[in-house]
Amino acid sequence: QSALTQPASVSGSPGQSITISCTGTSSDVGSYNLVSWYQQHPGKAPKLMIYEVSKRPSGVSNRFSGSKSGNTASLTISGLQAEDEADYYCCSYAGSSTPVVFGGGTKLTVL
Amino acid sequence: EVQLLESGGGLVQPGGSLRLSCAASGFTFSSYMMSWVRQAPGKGLEWVSGISGSGGRTYYAASVKGRFSISRDNSKNTLYLQMNSLRAEDTAVYYCAGSSGVTHFDFWGQGTLVTVSS
Numbered sequence: 001q002s003a004l005t006q007p008a009s010v011s012g013s014p015g016q017s018i019t020i021s022c023t024g025t026s027s028d029v030g031s032y033n034l035v036s037w038y039q040q041h042p043g044k045a046p047k048l049m050i051y052e053v054s055k056r057p058s059g060v061s062n063r064f065s066g067s068k069s070g071n072t073a074s075l076t077i078s079g080l081q082a083e084d085e086a087d088y089y090c091c092s093y094a095g096s097s098t099p100v101v102f103g104g105g106t107k108l109t110v111l
Numbered sequence: 112e113v114q115l116l117e118s119g120g121g122l123v124q125p126g127g128s129l130r131l132s133c134a135a136s137g138f139t140f141s142s143y144m145m146s147w148v149r150q151a152p153g154k155g156l157e158w159v160s161g162i163s164g165s166g167g168r169t170y171y172a173a174s175v176k177g178r179f180s181i182s183r184d185n186s187k188n189t190l191y192l193q194m195n196s197l198r199a200e201d202t203a204v205y206y207c208a209g210s211s212g213v214t215h216f217d218f219w220g221q222g223t224l225v226t227v228s229s
Contacts, residue, residue: 034212045222047219051215099170099214
């Protein structure tokens, strides 16, 4: 199973909105509404930000939102804040034999 | 408070074996699918293996199938990963993670570093 495709980096200024894309195939992202997103600060464990394409866990800011169209999922962060600077990973269900595939990760820089 | 505490990492020679453990607390362990996810130095996340709440179903990434074995002891609230025939490319921080859903990881441990080198 190939990794999902994410841009290596994105950037934005405080207060702006950014979107990170995550492109898979009809075997993973395109077939299941089971995309999740994780935030990882340097030296820390990942944190769940979005699950099942667009659901937010309790405690996650509503500045974070998710969507999906075809084989591509997206994470949008509005009202960028300095603490949003981190690596972001998408993840999708990919079938019963090898159920999980991650994206390569996107480094978000808040200018 | 949910806590996952990994242990067992360290330096091992190529071809060697290592057993990782993940002690869980603060949630009903047997109700959660558990997984191991690794991250090579400076690289992205890679799912390694998963196990159902009862332990009856296990799943592996192609890169570790036949070499790694996942198990759990629900009486001890502990997840394990037996790693055999280790290779340099297995060098990574290994995280254990708990899932309430099919493939989203609700919570993560702090990770344990495995280094495969001669």
